[in-house]
Amino acid sequence: MTSKSIGLGYIPVSFTFGLVAVQMGFSPWLAVFISLTNLASAGQFAGIRLIEGGASVIELCMTTLVINLRYFLMSLTLTQKIAPKMALWKRCIIAFGVTDEIFVLASIQKKDVQFPFYAGLMTLPIVGWTLGTFLGAFAAELLPPIIQACMGIALYCMFIALIVPPATDDRFVLVAVLISIAMSCMFKYVPGINVISQNGGGWSMIISAVAAAAICATFLKRKNTVTDQGKEAEA
Amino acid sequence: MSTITFSTGGMMVAVMALTTYFIRVTPLALFNKKLESQWIKDFMYYIPFCVLSAMTFPDVLFSTKSLTSGIIATVVALLLSWRKHSLVTVALAAVIAAVIVELAMPYILAW
The missing domain is CATH 1.10.287 (Helix Hairpins)
Known part of the structure; x- marks a missing residue:
């Protein structure tokens, strides 16, 4: 697994996100903006559902917090892994790129993780995630209505695919x-x-x-x- | 027709982005210790699975045009993920199953 393969792997998921967001009534560029600023799949999907449903700011905050709680643990684990003398501003930049896959890739490195390495690692996944959302958001209106109506289930089924294997093991x-x-x-x-x-x-x-x-x-x-x-x- | 734009939804999107970043940046910027509590480690281990399952059920059943296609697509997804197929395969197969059921429904009902 490399930075490039993570980036490519993100495209179908973010494509679905773009599609679902636009169907819910989000403008395509707002959907792209959400992906660019959040870089969090389950968190984003839950977020758009809450915003569309008219949830309060507190509810949105709390939900985002709970769904993304695992990033806290990953970030905490990374503090043990990165070069101890890394400057604060550099830590603040790599913090944005704490996702499940990028984290795994960084944590299997044998040496201390340096800033240029992590910054390089997170670049292609960010590009892939944003690009996929862009494609999905603008493809939304081109798909036949019957397929559009059934696309919403794609996200839940990805969740099922994430839950079932560990639950059987x-x-x-x-x-x-x-x-x-x-x-x-x-x-x-x-x-x-x-x-x-x-x-x-x-x-x-x-x-x-x-x-x-x-x-x-x-x-x-x-x-x-x-x-x-x-x-x-x-x- | 887009009803949620930068002007109507931008503030909520910013709240979401800031919360997500806050969670990621706090440990990296502030901590330098190891996590000791086994309870917290276990809690953190279970949380992603619990979150995803609470988000998925029962809503997945109602996420297509009709309950019938929702149930059939969910069963397809459960079976394929039990066989450890990839995320994308599972999602695509479920969508295709739902579309087929929707297309076939009028004929089955007429017959």
């Missing part, structure tokens, strides 16, 4: 996933508490995910916790 992950799904369904369907899933469902997602992860972290003791981020799925 690790029973603890399966338990975590099932608890989270059960809670999410409860917030959607049980009368009285289903108000939580209004405006794009940010709160429902936050509560379900945090509760499920907390329950599992408390009751399911994992044995080998060597840096797992490498195995963790792109999201």
Whole structure:
């Protein structure tokens, strides 16, 4: 896996993002701008759904925070990996390029990661991510309506493809996933508490995910916790 | 027709971008220690899977034109990802399955 292959791999995902955003009513250039400034797949998809649903600023902030929490851990891990004397402004630049794949590539390096190396590593993925969004956003109107109507499922299916393999390999992950799904369904369907899933469902997602992860972290003791981020799925 | 433009949605997009950057920059700019708590490590390990599954279910079933195509496409995606096919393959196959169901629906209903 190289910087170029990450960049290419991002294109289909960001293409779908561009397409979905424009269908939701975002202007194509705003969609491109979101990708350029966020560089976060699941976070962006959740974000546009919330914005379109008319969620509050707090809800948007909290949802983005929870979905992207893993970047915090990756960034924390990177502090152990980068050249100790790297200047603050350089750290601030490479921080923008903390994504699942770029992080994995940087963390498998044998030596300390230097600024030019990381800066080079993040360039093509940023280009690929932005370019894919551009293509998807402007292709949106060219696709036949029946395909457009079915494109929305693409994103969810990518999530399914990210969840299922680790859930079949690790029973603890399966338990975590099932608890989270059960809670999410409860917030959607049980009368009285289903108000939580209004405006794009940010709160429902936050509560379900945090509760499920907390329950599992408390009751399911994992044995080998060597840096797992490498195995963790792109999201 | 675009209803969310820079003038109507720009502020929310900026909030999103700043929050995301804040999460990434805080450790790199401020910390220089190792994470000790096993609970936090485990929590962080489970969080991505929990977030994605809560986002996906039950909404995935309603993300196409009809519930029937939603359910069939979801089953296709579950099977293919269980067989460890790539992200793009899974997504494309599900979209194609949904489109086929939508196209076939009028005929099945008429018959």
